[in-house]
Amino acid sequence: MRRYLLTVIVAVMVGVAIPLLLRAYWLHVAIMALFYALLASSWTMLAGFAGQFSFATMALAGIGSYTSALLAIKFHLPMWLGIISGALMAALVGLLIAVLVLRMSGPYLALFTIAFSELVRITLNAEYQFTRGDMGLTVPHLYATISKVPYYFTILILLACSLLIMGLLLRSRYGLFFRAIREHEEAASAMGVNIVRYKIMAFVISSFFAGLAGGFFAHYVGTLTPNSIMEIPRMGLVIAMSVIGGIESLAGAVAGAILVEFLQEYLRELEMWRFVIFGLALVLILRFSQNGLLYPIYQRLAAKRVEALSESAA
Amino acid sequence: MELFVAQALNGLIIGLLYALIAIGLSLIFSVLKIVNFAHGECYMMGAFVSYYFSTLFGINPMLSVFLSMLVVFLLGVVIQYLFLRPLYTGAVERKDEYAILITFGLGVFLQNVAMSVFGPWTKKSPDFISGITRIGFMTVDNNRLAVSGVALLIMVALLVIIGKTFVGKALRAVSQDRDASAIVGINPHRMNILAFGIGVALAGGAGGLIGPIFLISPVMGILPGIKSFVIIVLGGMGSIKGAIIGSLLLGEIESLGSVFFLDPTRGLAYKNAFGVLLLAIVLLLKPTGLFGEKHVRME
């Protein structure tokens, strides 16, 4: 318990310190990193834990974005309400997807969610009179100030709350149920796990957080286009983040997101080659180190600590 | 009426082109039991390799296409050996996941390599036969005619190989039952390599053939990739006959659908949506598609 508190305090201190250390542009990168962390962790929960390898996360985030943006623009809804509505809308759509894919697994699920994402993207583009499509929808900013600091804290708090909720969920028996579904669906079902209920739960919760991230994104960036947020390569980036950081832990997703996002900016000089590097990293990690890049390092550190402890005990 | 026939012909030609891409995917699925999410990128690589053969080395365009098929075949062999073999040697725990992620990752990798190496600009491969032909009241570009013909030839050749030759029978055997095939002396690993190589080579060939018609760019594989997924689900995963029929169907739906849509000014905007909508519907109502086998899982 004490260690838990300590971790939280350190996290909070670091979190608060960041805006003081980073200048405006890098603060933007940090904000985007946390945004991706939210998306990656929601995907990890759905895929790494519950085994549902869905490609719809970005589309759901997009639904959150557009819902929130359009509610704010057309109905002058207060933005906070809009963002929550966006998340709820995404959760609703997530529910729909979950029900539709109940009988699907593996590649069928993947294909269906890809198809779904594309459908959403194309529709948002085609109905440009309503959504302004590729021209870009101008979205009111969350805060009146041009400083990025309030946005940083907003996404930090959103991420922290989401991680708390998802973390608690995954540590509970629900987490066990999710994992059982991923490992072996039929066996889990035979053991009495209500597959239908938990698959739906995983989708709905994951979609809610994706939509939340999307809502934040809309009111932070201020311009929305369907292609930027919803194209399949962007989904690939989120997957890469999760895999590189370690597909089986929320912390891994967060670490992967931060690492990839910051690396993306550093390597700007390399232009297109940076995505080649990520693609290569993704593929190599999948092939040789399925649990992500950071996990072995972490394990080595943990092992050393154990050694040190046992030596001091001896 | 004239318009309808012209549209239908166009749809047919497009369908034949789609078929080349889709049968490769179908072959891969039937033997290796995985969906190759990098299929669109293999198509793209074929287009570029063919382009460079014909422009840098001045090789005859049609020959370049066949050479590029060879190159893509080799690429496929390498990919299969390095990244897909573990699926079949028991080195991977969650096979479906791994297959999806790694082929998807390879697709992303190839796309970005192409962008960095070939540059983002659009290019056009040299014509096979330039000019246009008039058939009655319709005019068709000669390239499209040539390509349709070649596509048909390749498809027929493939069907003959699969149906009549020993290799074809071996492939079919592995697709039906890996272990049983091994028992009778067929090497499933080798069949895997062959199937994957041929599958991506077909896509590469399609890319090479389409070069002069629809122009080439590193991102040209994304949409056709998605469409090939639509087709194999529509036709039934693992069924080559289904893939061919599915392709022709999709070609027609896209051509006719975008024109006879409820709101003609929007039809074109939604064109690419017809395919994915169809995919979603088929997956929901009849996941085995028109001719497919039951749901296949790797475990």
Add this chain to the structure above:
Amino acid sequence: MKKALFVIGVALLVALLGGSSVWCQERIVIGGVAPLSAPGAAESGAEMKIAMEMAVGEIGKILGKPIKLQVEDTRGLPEEGTAAMNRLADAGAVGVVGEFHSAVAKAEIEVANERKLPLIVSEAWADVITGKQYPYVFRIAPANSLFYTKVADWVKSIGAKNVVAIVENTDWGLGVDSVFNATLPGEKNINGQAISYTSIVAERTVSDFTPQLLMYKAMRPRPDLVMDIFTGTGEYLIVKQAAELGLATTRETAIFPVGTSALYPEYWETVGEYGVFSITKTGYHPLLGVTPAIMEFTKKFEDKTGKTPTFAAMEAYDSIYVLAKAIENAQSTDGDAIVAALEKIRFDGVLGTIWFSQERKPDYMYHQWPGAKAVLIQYTAKDQKYTDAELIWPAMLKP
């Protein structure tokens, strides 16, 4: 818990490394924004970048200090534009020039205004870019309304009755479409006939326009003019497919690729002989007046790249010069001082004498160069350079 700590540690390390970079104060930083990779129009962006580099190389120093040009890739995506502007502001840029895509420029002007960073838009045509009348935003390129209303006049003057279009669903494409929708339907052409205008909107990624072109071909009366309101690959494909179907170019029907891509040699590579007699627009043509400045620029550009520059490159080149001149005139790198200097500037650029209007009506005239012009040309032979194409409009400029 330890895992979480570890993650936080990594994050902090990464962030700190990112945040700490020392910038040297001794140079004047000028920013450039252009699409250098997909999904943006990379050919045009590449051109603009080279032109900017040329200009900076020639100018050398401003206020006695060397210039550092930082060109950011905006990829044709609005949020990349926003990010690029922020990056440039953080890097200490005193002014930014460039941009090719209207949707991206729209996002960039917001940042320009917020961070008080003067922005000279060199090649984005949407009205609203200057229409918003932001004090820090100036434009050298024409505004859609400025130019396409005149194109509508041309359409009337050639006696076209049935005009059809395929439009890309971007800011620019839809902007042009709305100008045509406002100026053509129902209007009378030079023969007293009423003009009809039909347009279809499509995504930039569509590759097969054949069904729609077949539809247009089946129209009676036959279309007189096919407007190809697209850029990049789509623009080429429409010309190609229209020709393959026998729709255009024929005795009855002309085709007009409205985007910039028809000016590049890639046009001939991709459409071949189908491009002969196609009509397109350009901001620059020798018959507009070949000044020594233009000849010099063109020669230098051709020497450097082996390609003929289009007006996008010229605009980028002039934008850098105008900004540099304004800084010199203001004797300051303060944003407001530069803006004041830009409002008063008269600069003889490659494209003409550049100055910025203070008129508030029409709304897009504010900080717009009124002299920005474009003309219509028609290719008369295959592989023709756009500079050799025939100038068909405005008529008064014909030799």
